[in-house]
Amino acid sequence: MTGVPHSAGTARPSTAAPAGACDAHCHIVDPRFSPSGTGGPAGMAIEDYQQLQRRIGTTRAVFVQAKSHGTDHACLLDAIRRLDGNARGIGVLHPSITDSELKRLDAGGIRGLRFSLWKPADAIVTVDMIEPLAKRIADLGWHVQLHLSGDQIVEAAALLARLPCPIVFDHMGRLPPDRGPDHPAFAVIVDLVRKGRAWVKLAGAYLNTGQGPPYGDATRIARAYVAQVPERLVWGSDWPHVTETHKPDDAELFDLLAVWAGSDRVRDLILIENPAELYGFR
Structure with a gap:
């Protein structure tokens, strides 16, 4: 099959996606929704993402607001609508948002707010x-x-403990790859998850490695979460991999989940049942 923009390789994954599989972390960037309507990166629109879906076999998606679109959610809402009930969104807002706007975004399929404070x-x-x-x-x-580093998570532990809504930790908590689950943030995250307060995204292997492919250090982190809290994990591709100069092969990233999960039952839990509960898919 032909290639997908911003994704290396062309082969399908060696592990077939189950029906209803969800990619719970991806981004849509579309210059049609920029203030000028022109410019910006190509190959990151909803049509491009649908090519990725056809390649790896997922049918549900959670679109995370791209930084380039700021707090304007027109692109995000359009992408959700285009997937006809099979997508949800994660927005970015400031506290000045009105109640009526929150209700509008909720009706459009947004189910959470992202705070990317890693940088x-x-x-x-x-x-x-x-x-x-x-x-x-x-x-x-x-x-x-929350997209925070492991150190930032430890520093914010008291804040996280008192939040009145659930927490989803981006990219496996961004633990230092050389320490992985031995870093104190892992215990903070797992404690919140076990209390029913939090979830973890198994995404961004290339953000959790000092070794590079095949991401043995990221695998150690992912498997530690699977061993502790498999019922509160979701998986994401992180397409279009905006941080990466050399784009990863999304089929290989999808196959990596089978390695992390250790069994078809746990893999299906992460791909189907957990995201259905977290994001309200029916």
Whole structure:
């Protein structure tokens, strides 16, 4: 088959996706929704992502607001609509958002807010926005999705413990690859998960490695979560891999989940049942 933009390789995964499999972390960037309507990266629109779905076999998706679209959710809402009930969204907002706008976004399929603070210098939001917004979205049944480093998670442990809504940890908690589950953030995350307060995204193997492919150090981290809390894990491709100069092969990333899960039953839990519960798929 032909290649997918921003994805290496052309072969399908060696492990077939089960019916209803969900890619719970991907981004849509479409210059048609930029202020000028022109420019920006090519090959990251919803039509391009649907090529990826056909290649790896997923049918459900959770689109995470791209930084390039700021707090304007027109692109995100359009992508959700285009998948006709098989997509949800994670937005980015400031505390000044009105209640009526929150209700509009909820009706459009948004189910959480992301706080990407891994690199504070280019962040759209700040850590002091997390709690005020968590209080605003709790009654909607939304969650906060946190992209923090392991050290940042430890520093924010008291804040995380008092949030009134669920928490989803991005990219396996961004634990230092050389320490992995031995880093204290792992215990903070697992404690919140076991209390029914949090979930973890098994995504971004290339963000959790010091070794590179086949990501043995990231595999150690993922397997540690699978051993502890398999019922609260979801998987994401992180397409279109905007951080990567050399794009990974998404079929290989999809196959890696089978290695992490250790069994078809756990893999199906991560791909189907867990995201259905977290994001409200029917």
